[in-house]
Structures are given as structure tokens and as C-alpha cells.
Amino acid sequence: MSTNHTERKSEMGEDRVVTKVLPGFMELLPADQIAFNRMMDTIRSVYERFGFVPLDTPVIERTEILLAKAGGETEKQIYRFKKGENDLSLRFDLTVPLARYVSEHEKELAFPFRRYHIGKVYRGESPQKGRFREFYQCDIDIIGNEKLSLVNDAEVVSVIYQVFTELGIGSFTIRVNNRKLITGLLQALGIAELTVDVMRIIDKIEKVGCGNAKSMLSDLGISEDSISKIFDFLNISGDTRSILVGLINLNMKNETFEMGLNELREVVSYIETLGVPDECFVVDLSIARGLDYYTGTVYETSLNDYPKLGSICSGGRFDNLAEKYTRRKLPGVGVSIGLTRLFSQLQEVSLIRKERSTLTRVLVVPLSTEGLDTSLQTASALRQNGIQTEVYLEEAKVKTKFAYANKLGIPYVVIIGEEEVASKTVSLKNMTTGEQKRVTIEALVSLAQNQ
Amino acid sequence: MSTNHTERKSEMGEDRVVTKVLPGFMELLPADQIAFNRMMDTIRSVYERFGFVPLDTPVIERTEILLAKAGGETEKQIYRFKKGENDLSLRFDLTVPLARYVSEHEKELAFPFRRYHIGKVYRGESPQKGRFREFYQCDIDIIGNEKLSLVNDAEVVSVIYQVFTELGIGSFTIRVNNRKLITGLLQALGIAELTVDVMRIIDKIEKVGCGNAKSMLSDLGISEDSISKIFDFLNISGDTRSILVGLINLNMKNETFEMGLNELREVVSYIETLGVPDECFVVDLSIARGLDYYTGTVYETSLNDYPKLGSICSGGRFDNLAEKYTRRKLPGVGVSIGLTRLFSQLQEVSLIRKERSTLTRVLVVPLSTEGLDTSLQTASALRQNGIQTEVYLEEAKVKTKFAYANKLGIPYVVIIGEEEVASKTVSLKNMTTGEQKRVTIEALVSLAQNQ
Numbered sequence: 001m002s003t004n005h006t007e008r009k010s011e012m013g014e015d016r017v018v019t020k021v022l023p024g025f026m027e028l029l030p031a032d033q034i035a036f037n038r039m040m041d042t043i044r045s046v047y048e049r050f051g052f053v054p055l056d057t058p059v060i061e062r063t064e065i066l067l068a069k070a071g072g073e074t075e076k077q078i079y080r081f082k083k084g085e086n087d088l089s090l091r092f093d094l095t096v097p098l099a100r101y102v103s104e105h106e107k108e109l110a111f112p113f114r115r116y117h118i119g120k121v122y123r124g125e126s127p128q129k130g131r132f133r134e135f136y137q138c139d140i141d142i143i144g145n146e147k148l149s150l151v152n153d154a155e156v157v158s159v160i161y162q163v164f165t166e167l168g169i170g171s172f173t174i175r176v177n178n179r180k181l182i183t184g185l186l187q188a189l190g191i192a193e194l195t196v197d198v199m200r201i202i203d204k205i206e207k208v209g210c211g212n213a214k215s216m217l218s219d220l221g222i223s224e225d226s227i228s229k230i231f232d233f234l235n236i237s238g239d240t241r242s243i244l245v246g247l248i249n250l251n252m253k254n255e256t257f258e259m260g261l262n263e264l265r266e267v268v269s270y271i272e273t274l275g276v277p278d279e280c281f282v283v284d285l286s287i288a289r290g291l292d293y294y295t296g297t298v299y300e301t302s303l304n305d306y307p308k309l310g311s312i313c314s315g316g317r318f319d320n321l322a323e324k325y326t327r328r329k330l331p332g333v334g335v336s337i338g339l340t341r342l343f344s345q346l347q348e349v350s351l352i353r354k355e356r357s358t359l360t361r362v363l364v365v366p367l368s369t370e371g372l373d374t375s376l377q378t379a380s381a382l383r384q385n386g387i388q389t390e391v392y393l394e395e396a397k398v399k400t401k402f403a404y405a406n407k408l409g410i411p412y413v414v415i416i417g418e419e420e421v422a423s424k425t426v427s428l429k430n431m432t433t434g435e436q437k438r439v440t441i442e443a444l445v446s447l448a449q450n451q
Numbered sequence: 452m453s454t455n456h457t458e459r460k461s462e463m464g465e466d467r468v469v470t471k472v473l474p475g476f477m478e479l480l481p482a483d484q485i486a487f488n489r490m491m492d493t494i495r496s497v498y499e500r501f502g503f504v505p506l507d508t509p510v511i512e513r514t515e516i517l518l519a520k521a522g523g524e525t526e527k528q529i530y531r532f533k534k535g536e537n538d539l540s541l542r543f544d545l546t547v548p549l550a551r552y553v554s555e556h557e558k559e560l561a562f563p564f565r566r567y568h569i570g571k572v573y574r575g576e577s578p579q580k581g582r583f584r585e586f587y588q589c590d591i592d593i594i595g596n597e598k599l600s601l602v603n604d605a606e607v608v609s610v611i612y613q614v615f616t617e618l619g620i621g622s623f624t625i626r627v628n629n630r631k632l633i634t635g636l637l638q639a640l641g642i643a644e645l646t647v648d649v650m651r652i653i654d655k656i657e658k659v660g661c662g663n664a665k666s667m668l669s670d671l672g673i674s675e676d677s678i679s680k681i682f683d684f685l686n687i688s689g690d691t692r693s694i695l696v697g698l699i700n701l702n703m704k705n706e707t708f709e710m711g712l713n714e715l716r717e718v719v720s721y722i723e724t725l726g727v728p729d730e731c732f733v734v735d736l737s738i739a740r741g742l743d744y745y746t747g748t749v750y751e752t753s754l755n756d757y758p759k760l761g762s763i764c765s766g767g768r769f770d771n772l773a774e775k776y777t778r779r780k781l782p783g784v785g786v787s788i789g790l791t792r793l794f795s796q797l798q799e800v801s802l803i804r805k806e807r808s809t810l811t812r813v814l815v816v817p818l819s820t821e822g823l824d825t826s827l828q829t830a831s832a833l834r835q836n837g838i839q840t841e842v843y844l845e846e847a848k849v850k851t852k853f854a855y856a857n858k859l860g861i862p863y864v865v866i867i868g869e870e871e872v873a874s875k876t877v878s879l880k881n882m883t884t885g886e887q888k889r890v891t892i893e894a895l896v897s898l899a900q901n902q
């Protein structure tokens with residue numbers, strides 16, 4: 001990096017500052033920014049259709065709020081600074097701010113509180129491929145007051161289904177599990193105190209392989225027999241029905257396990273009622289999300305053609321959102337899309353649709369100063385009718401003006417010269433077909449509206 | 452503040468953390484957040500209609516970038532911190548990031564480069580009414596490569612006109628001036644070196660009054676005669692034509708002044724051509740924007756019924772966006788709306804439309820578990836047709852369910868009990884009129900779409 005900077009500076013011949021974006025931060029050119037915003041708009045539109053209200057909280061929070069519940073890794077990654085007497089930090093997720101918000105405003109909110117939040121969060125991770133220090137999260141959460149129906153866990157799946165259907169980035173699978181199953185199994189095996197460690201190992205199975213995972217479990221002091229029971233559980237596979245039958249056939253006499261099984265059956269049944277097609281979701285007993293605070297249903301989502309991208313939308317059910325901030329018990333369920341990372345991954349596998357470098361649909365080109373007034377009036381008429389319009393205002397050769405339209409990918413150019421002014425018409429050129437015709441401004445407006 | 456915190460803590464009976472938002476930061480309840488987002492969407496939609504492309508740059512920049520051009524006040528207010536070896540800061544405006552972006556990507560961009568940027572910026576000011584430490588700016592800028600037509604200065608006025616027309620917050624006046632006029636006048640008076648100081652005093656006239664302003668000018672060592680000439684200039688008033696005639700009649704033999712006059716005449720003429728009504732803009736020779744880096748046209752915008760709010764949209768023309776970062780000369784013109792401040796001001800004068808606390812249009816209420824499946828299917832059908840829909844999923848009395856709809860302001864409730872399930876209909880209640888009727892799900896969808 002520093003070598004590049006030096007080169008750049010010497011090439012400039014003077015000591016100018018480095019204008020490259022910081023490593024770990026995403027900055028897009030217009031065409032990609034337009035594609036990024038389209039994805040964000042789609043997500044927002046689906047979230048709103050499911051009755052979630054928008055929320056926007058400060059990027060800066062008191063450090064004591066952010067670190068009230070967080071562990072060592074978070075503390076290391078956090079952007080923290082003092083301003084005056086205040087110990088401040090940049091938020092590292094949208095869940096802690098939600099907990100603070102709900103605690104502060106609980107008397108003013110109606111419960112269940114359904115909010116979506118699309119915003120930037122910050123983690124000072126060592127920069128590596130696919131890891132960002134500033135990234136967008138697109139979260140939904142449904143927060144209950146003391147209790148929250150299990151049907152919400154199914155509804156979240158319905159939201160995920162709708163989002164990824166509308167994003168149109170290929171077929172996908174929503175993986176659903178319930179943490180109470182593994183928790184109950186480990187209780188029954190008498191190793192409940194190892195639950196967190198075991199879940200972390202389960203999360204790693206795909207990466208390290210079954211053999212390694214087994215020896216890691218063995219290293220924890222878990223017996224052969226128990227390890228084999230854990231794998232009997234994890235290996236239950238097939239379609240949703242078969243997995244549920246497999247779980248019943250384990251015949252586990254443990255309250256937590258049975259509760260998990262009942263919850264999972266109920267959630268699966270509501271997912272079907274909500275119209276999520278069978279081919280889009282599976283029960284996957286290997287989903288643990290060991291690092292998170294979930295207590296029941298958990299979700300992950302993967303693209304069928306790109307399993308290596310990992311989970312692109314994850315979440316779950318939690319018992320109590322804000323125990324550090326309020327006495328009220330606030331159970332919830334939610335899910336998060338890490339949009340910056342997802343976008344960057346989709347770029348790598350060329351799944352981002354190539355957008356034009358502008359939203360402009362019509363470029364008005366005055367051929368000479370005589371055409372300028374009519375050009376401005378034509379542009380105003382188009383804009384009044386909702387059509388994204390620009391006028392090429394610089395003095396330049398006609399060729400340069402058309403080159404501008406081509407570089408940006410503007411689909412229509414309206415040419416206005418002396419002849420057009422005299423005849424109260426404009427020349428409309430379709431930049432894709434090359435076709436050109438004379439029309440009145442009224443006809444132009446109606447043509448542009450119908451394109 | 453600290454007293455409140457102590458009270459809160461003792462009321463809680465334990466040592467819980469403070470959940471109140473930091474002073475100087477805005478945090479809204481859902482109804483206001485919806486109103487805020489509507490304003491932002493309106494601004495975005497107008498910006499796009501004028502052919503501006505979206506841009507999004509990191510909130511964190513290298514401190515050397517942010518302070519390359521900035522003065523002492525900025526340095527004091529900036530949020531600055533170290534992370535590893537990096538000296539980082541939060542951006543305090545969207546213009547410096549634009550300068551960096553254009554310098555970095557100049558080879559990939561098409562010029563003139565028209566971008567809008569809606570994002571948060573940070574200034575650690577001492578908190579006072581109407582001042583925010585985190586606030587949204589909504590900026591447009593048109594950046595030319597070496598040159599930029601003056602017609603753009605008029606087009607910016609057309610954008611401001613369209614934005615405030617569509618925001619619907621009452622009648623407004625866009626004030627236009629050209630800095631070259633006062634610059635030229637001061638040159639002619641032989642006091643060019645005092646230009647910045649004089650402009651700052653001119654900016655204060657409305658606040659301090661003419662008498663005080665005159666003695667401040669006198670304190671700078673400016674002669675009676677020159678002060679009276681400055682006020683002759685500032686006092687030219689009337690409609691746009693009269694002011695232009697008044698300026699011509701000053702008969703100033705100064706190149707800068709004459710250039711300013713010609714530019715102003717030209718800009719005014721294009722503003723009219725673009726269809727901005729006479730009653731919405733004036734030439735105001737007292738607009739100086741002394742603290743900014745403008746070199747020609749300058750703008751301010753005020754609400755006619757609320758002059759005390761000051762300028763709610765300001766900007767101007769600058770000669771060179773990024774001299775610190777690139778050799779290329781990048782003249783530009785742009786304008787900024789400080790949306791957080793504007794929203795807070797509009798709240799104070801009750802100009803924010805009271806929104807509902809949700810975007811949900813239909814609440815589906817299952818009367819019992821028998822109605823649940825049909826409720827979920829009905830909700831899916833409504834959402835598939837673009838209608839924002841929720842299902843009340845918690846077990847509760849019917850009264851509680853209706854209270855939820857009323858608290859949020861949901862306009863339609865669909866009730867589904869045994870009778871409805873048996874007859875394959877739903878009961879639709881209009882919460883405004885109280886009217887209730889039985890309809891089929893198909894009829895419900897088509898009714899909801901037409902509301």
C-alpha cells in the first residue's frame with residue numbers, strides 16, 4: 001500500500017494527499033452504486049410490506065451501552081474515542097441500539113414492535129477478502145412485551161423468502177433449526193456445561209470436516225458414545241418430514257429437546273401455511289450460530305449455486321433483548337442481511353446486473369445557443385412528468401455530446417437545433433436502435449412516459 | 452442531565468446503563484421517523500429526476516483528507532481517533548469526500564459529473580437548540596472538467612424549487628446573488644484585502660442591525676464614504692428587474708463586478724426559462740455566505756412564513772473542487788439541505804404532518820386459533836399484491852387487538868373467525884368510519900389495492 005502512495009505522489013510531482021478509499025471500506029462507481037441502491041430499495045420495500053416500521057438511530061453510542069453485553073472480540077474491534085468527557089464508540093451492529101431504543105421508549109411503543117433498520121455499522125477487523133470495516137446491515141426484528149408467538153418465527157422465514165425472490169440472485173435455501181434440540185441433547189448426555197463449545201465446533205464442521213470435529217469434541221472430554229449420539233443427531237437428513245420423523249424416532253426424554261422439537265414442528269407448519277415453497281427451505285440440524293445469543297429458532301440462508309458464499313442472511317429467536325437496560329422481558333425474533341458483504345460477493349461471482357452509470361432516461365442536446373431555451377423548457381416538461389432528464393449544457397462538438405450519452409448509457413437523446421425550434425418539434429433518437437424521428441414536445445413526453 | 456440519570460437508576464433499583472440518546476443526536480419515534488423518511492424520499496426523487504446519480508462514501512476518512520483544506524473551527528469540532536496506525540476522522544460534510552472521490556475516480560467518471568449524496572455527517576459542536584452533532588445532509592453538485600456552463604447555476608435553482616414545492620412545507624423564497632459583485636465593489640473601493648471580513652459582517656446584518664454593521668466596518672478601517680457605497684449597493688431592492696437595473700446604474704468600472712453582473716443576469720434569465728415562478732426567487736445582494744468557499748453564484752432559501760428558521764437550503768458555485776487532491780481543475784455548483792435541522796425546525800413550528808406510527812395498511816386479526824391459518828394466507832395474498840400487511844399473532848382479547856390497530860393508526864382491520872373460515876370470507880372493518888362488511892379474499896385484495 002505505502003509503496004503505491006509514494007509512487008502516486010511522485011507521479012504527481014508534488015505532495016498531494018492519498019485519495020484512495022481506506023482499506024476495508026467499500027466505495028462504488030455510479031453503475032454499481034445504482035445496483036447497490038436497487039438491492040437496498042428491494043429489501044426495504046419487502047420489509048415495509050410485512051408491516052415493519054423504519055428506525056434510524058445514531059451511529060455513535062455511549063461505549064458503556066455497546067459493551068454492556070459484548071465480549072472480548074467486539075471490544076477489540078470497536079471504534080472507540082473520547083470527545084470531551086464522553087467515552088463514545090461507533091455501533092458494531094443494529095441490535096444493541098435496538099435494545100437501547102426499545103428500553104428508552106417502551107412506554108411510547110406498541111407491542112409487538114416490528115421494526116426494520118438499514119444502516120451502517122463498524123468493525124475494525126483486520127482487512128481481508130469479504131470483510132468490511134464499514135458495512136450496511138438490513139435488519140428486521142419483532143419484539144414482544146413479555147411474550148411473543150412462535151408464528152413470528154415462521155413469518156420471518158416468509159420475509160426472507162420474499163426478499164431473495166425479489167432480489168433475483170438465483171435459487172436459495174433458507175435453513176431452519178431450533179437450538180433447544182442440541183441444548184436438550186447435551187443435557188440428556190450430561191454435558192450441558194459444554195453447550196457453547198459444542199455449538200462452536202458444530203458451526204465449524206463444514207470447514208474442518210467430521211473427523212476433525214470429532215477429535216475436537218473428544219478434546220473437550222466428551223465420551224465416544226456421546227460423540228456418536230451427537231453425530232446420530234446431526235446426521236438426520238432428508239426432506240423436512242423425514243427430519244422431523246427422525247427427531248421423533250430419537251425418542252429423547254428431555255424437556256428442552258421436546259420443546260425444541262415441538263417448536264420446530266410448529267414453525268415448519270406455519271412456514272408452509274404462509275406459502276413459502278418447499279424447495280426454498282429445509283430443516284438443517286447443523287445450524288447452531290454458536291457465537292450469537294439465540295435461544296430457539298435459528299436461520300441461515302445460502303445461494304444454491306454458490307454454497308461457498310456461506311450464509312447471506314442469518315438470525316433467530318432470543319429470549320430477552322434488553323436485560324441490561326430494562327426490567328421488562330422483551331423476547332424477539334429477527335434476521336439480518338449484511339448487504340455490503342453480500343454485494344461484494346455477488347460482484348465476484350458476476351451476479352450483479354450491469355446497470356447504466358446514470359438514472360437519466362433522456363438527455364436533451366441543444367445543437368447551438370439558439371436551441372438552449374427550448375432545451376431547458378423541454379427538460380422541465382419531461383421532469384414535470386416524472387422523467388429523469390438532463391440537458392447537455394457545455395459547449396462541445398455534437399460528437400462529444402453523444403459520447404457523453406453513450407458513456408453513461410442514457411437510452412434517449414433529444415436533439416434541438418434551429419430547425420427544431422422553428423418547427424416547434426424535437427428530434428428524438430433511440431440510442432439503442434439508432435432510430436431518429438421528429439416529434440412535438442407533447443408527443444415526446446407521452447412517448448417517454450410509456451417507455 | 453446527570454440528575455435525571457441518577458433518578459432513573461435509583462428508580463430502577465439497580466445500576467442499569469443510561470439508555471437516553473446522546474445530547475445533540477436525533478432519535479425519532481416511528482411516526483416521526485416515517486415523516487422524516489418521506490421527506491428524504493421526496494428529496495431523493497427530485498434529485499434523480501434532474502439526472503443526479505447516487506453516491507455513498509465512507510463516514511470515516513483519513514484525517515489528512517478532511518483537514519487538508521479546513522480551518523480551525525472544523526478541526527475543533529471534528530470527531531478524530533486512532534485505529535492501529537491510522538489517524539481517522541468522521542466526515543463533517545459531504546463536499547470533501549466528493550472532492551476525494553472525484554480526484555480518485557476522475558478517469559472513470561463522465562463529466563459534467565452530477566451526483567447527489569444523502570448521508571450523515573458529524574460535528575462535535577456544543578449542543579444547543581437546532582444544532583446537531585450527527586445530521587443528514589442532502590447534497591447535489593455538478594462538477595465540470597476544467598469548465599462548467601453558467602446554465603447549471605440556474606438549473607440548481609430549478610432543483611431547489613422542485614424540492615420545496617414537493618415537500619409541501621409552505622411558500623418559500625430562493626435568494627440568489629453573485630459574490631463577484633461585492634468582491635468587485637471592494638476592489639473598486641481599494642479594500643479587496645478585507646473581502647472575507649466584510650462578507651462576514653454582511654452575513655450578520657440581519658442579526659446585528661445596520662448600525663452595528665456599519666461600526667464593525669468602520670472598525671476594519673473602512674472610510675465613511677466606502678461604507679456608504681457598500682450600503683448603497685446592499686440597499687438596492689425591489690423585484691429582480693429593478694435590482695438588475697439598480698446594479699447597472701451603479702455604473703461600476705470594475706471587471707470583477709461587471710462579470711458578476713453579467714453572470715447574475717444570465718442566471719436569472721435561465722431560471723425564468725426553466726419555469727421557476729417569479730414569486731419563488733429573488734435577487735438578494737445581502738447573501739454573502741462568507742464562511743464558504745464560493746466564488747460566483749450563491750443561494751439561500753427561506754420559508755416565507757418562518758423567516759426566523761434562516762436558510763434551509765444553501766450553496767453556490769466554486770472554482771475548483773479538489774485542488775489539494777488533483778491537478779485537474781474541477782469547477783462546480785451545488786446546494787445542500789441540512790435535513791435533520793430542517794426537520795427539527797419544522798417540528799417546532801408544527802409543520803411536520805402527523806403520520807401514523809406504522810406503514811401497515813391492513814391488520815389481519817384471527818379471532819381464535821381456528822382463524823390463524825386463513826389469516827396467514829390472507830396476509831400473504833395481500834402482501835403479494837403490494838399491500839403492507841400484519842397479522843396480530845399474540846393471544847389476547849379482541850379489544851386488545853383493536854387497541855393495537857388504533858394505537859398505530861392502521862386504517863383497515865380484517866377479522867377472521869370460525870364463521871369467516873366456514874363461509875370462505877373475511878370481515879373487513881374500516882377503522883375510520885367503523886363500517887364493517889363481509890367480503891371474499893379476492894374482493895379484499897382488490898378493495899385494498901384501490902384504497
